[in-house]
Amino acid sequence: MSIFVRGTITIQRKTGARGAFSIGDLATEIGEFEVKDPLIEEFEPGKYTGAFLIKWIAPDSFTWRGRVFVKNRATLEEILIDVADEGADAPSTPPEPDPLDHAPEPAKPAGMPVPEIVPELVGGNGRGDQSQAASADLVLFGEELIGLVQSLAPIKLDPTVDRQRFREQRDRLKELGYAFDAKAQTWSIKEHAGA
Structure with missing residues (x-):
């Protein structure tokens, strides 16, 4: 069952071993949640106020420097932005693990040919x-x-x-x-x- 709430998400861009990724802190009337969905990868760092459709909420944890951090994590189904404040300062937080490090490898659909890139010879015209x-x-x-x-x-x-x-x-x-x-x-x- 999904929950529709109003709130503000503060998005930060972090850099991990696999490149830059986005995380968000969502503050709503029902609580505060961490968001690590692909849905927020497009957003620039900043604060965004609007309506959020939360698909599910679950605890999430990671260790850093001998400490264990446990956070409430929300998975979003949809974001409807009313006000965007890109570039707003984000609070200082400990490093976050890249969500790709915890994601299972996606299954490849059977029978789908993988497109092959054929290298072209570069002529004088580029x-x-x-x-x-x-x-x-x-x-x-x-x-x-x-x-x-x-x-x-x-x-x-x-x-x-x-x-x-x-x-x-x-x-x-x-x-x-x-x-x-x-x-x-x-x-x-x-x-x-x-x-």
Whole structure:
């Protein structure tokens, strides 16, 4: 059973062995919770006020420097942002383990061919690099999203994909000049973002 609550989530970006990841502290009328969902990976560090659909709540623990930390962890199903304060200072907290370190390996669907990247020979005009980047983008985003990426259209990422792939998609969109709009929860080219 899901719970719909109003509150504020403070998102921080941490760096672990596998790169940057986001964690959130959600303050609501029913309590305070830690959030480590792929759903918040797109958000920039800051404070976001709105409505949150909590799928489940459970205890979570980790050790650091001989101490055990136990936190209430919420898994979110949906976030509806009213006010976004990106860049707001976050409270100082102990290091957090990367959620990828605790996640089971995703099962590969049977019968699904894995796209193969064929390296291109780079000619004097540099088209090989562009072709190789386009092939890598096709593998990263898949056939559903690659057309939107190539046409620089607004994009909504699917947070249910593998968390590592989700982070790679987020980082690649930033490289391509996209910015995340927290209220709309979509990625748009920077000059069109927020318009």
